Amino acid sequence: MANPDLVVVGGGISGLSLAYFAAQAGKQVLVLESSDRIGGCLDSRRHGDYWFELGAHTCYNSYTTLIEILEGVGLMDQLLPRGEARKRFALLRDGKLTTMGPMSVMLQFNWLQLLAALPAGLFAKKTGLSTAQYYGKLLGKDNFAKVLGPFLSAVPSQAADDFPAEGAGSLFKKRTRREDVIKTWTLQGGLGTVADAIAGLPNIATRTHCAVQHIAQTANGFEVLTADGQTLQAPQLGMAVPPSVAAQLLQPSLPALSEALAAIKLAAVDTLGVVVDKSALTLPEVAFVVPLNDTFFSAVTRDAVPDAAHRGLSFHFRPGQTAAQQQTRLGEVLGLGADKLLATFARHTELPSPQVGHAERIAALDSALSGLPLALCGNYFVGLAIEDCVQRSKAEWLRLNPPA
């Protein structure tokens, strides 16, 4: 693409959804992605015809902006409902796996502590409190630490204790639902399908293996230098990379914005995904495994979309484990030797780790952005969910290009 209207740095769902809204408006968009594949955390892997997720796995009918994109790219007939196993999970405690549903979690609480905490806890305000502080008040500190905390940490694959209890960066959001769409779903072939569909649109060109190394603001927009020595220019730029990368790339031209980006804390997660023969596993079909005090935060399965022959599981490890240690722990939990693993896949992710005060940090970012022909997108604004990302991208596109 010779003269793109918009260059987007980062080919995850944030960058691709920004590209989608620009392409819908008739613009020519070039997406630059450093890795060998587009999709970022939408990371569906294959073993023959079987697919499973190393990254994001579940969408809801409240993901209305994502659904708008699916309608636009013609994927609504590819929605796959998540089945019965989505309601079951396995708790790993003292080396023992116990399968349960949401109600059985209640039975894990220390009821004396719960009854002691509840009367005052029910009147506690969330404002200014972390998730651990608020739910510790509501349920009792130990009930949070030993029961709710590990389940909440399984969602963002990192300790969620310091996340704000409400507002930007919190785990809980009220969204409107599309009642005409199934409640919880994935896509045929996995969530990576939507990334591929956006990248296939006529006005969008994508380049993988194309790391951006330097960005300069010019009189006519931005100039982008890639690691393989190409220089690209565009009147508008989209940045949809982790905040640490955006901070580094924007530092020379926009130091105030870079400083605001560097204030966003990150947490690393190392994922080991495996595909096994269905007959090799004794673990009942569950959506995920949640351990108490272990080297991994959760193991997410594809069991909610069952397959006749295979099962796939992604173990999300705390950083610092070697590949061999990860494989050993996975084998111990599943009771499987390495010879039973039909395929293994690894991924490293840096995720935002919002803290109390996140809303103020985001407000500082938005104020430093004001007036620039730069769309700053990602999972570090309102929240980590795919819908949060695509909402941000749409809002950024409309900020830069308000409808006439």
Ligand SMILES: Cc1cc2nc3c(=O)[nH]c(=O)nc-3n(C[C@H](O)[C@H](O)[C@H](O)COP(=O)(O)OP(=O)(O)OC[C@H]3O[C@@H](n4cnc5c(N)ncnc54)[C@H](O)[C@@H]3O)c2cc1C
């Ligand atoms: C294990 C896991 C499970 C999840 N499960 C769910 C779920 O079930 N439902 C849900 O709604 N959300 C889920 N999420 C959250 C959601 O998937 C992510 O927050 C979202 O996909 C992030 O998209 P993004 O485009 O902002 O960032 P990313 O997906 O991280 O994309 C950023 C891209 O930028 C590229 N890049 C970095 N540096 C450069 C550079 N210098 N030049 C060019 N490119 C660069 C990266 O390679 C990457 O592809 C999950 C996340 C993880 C990690």
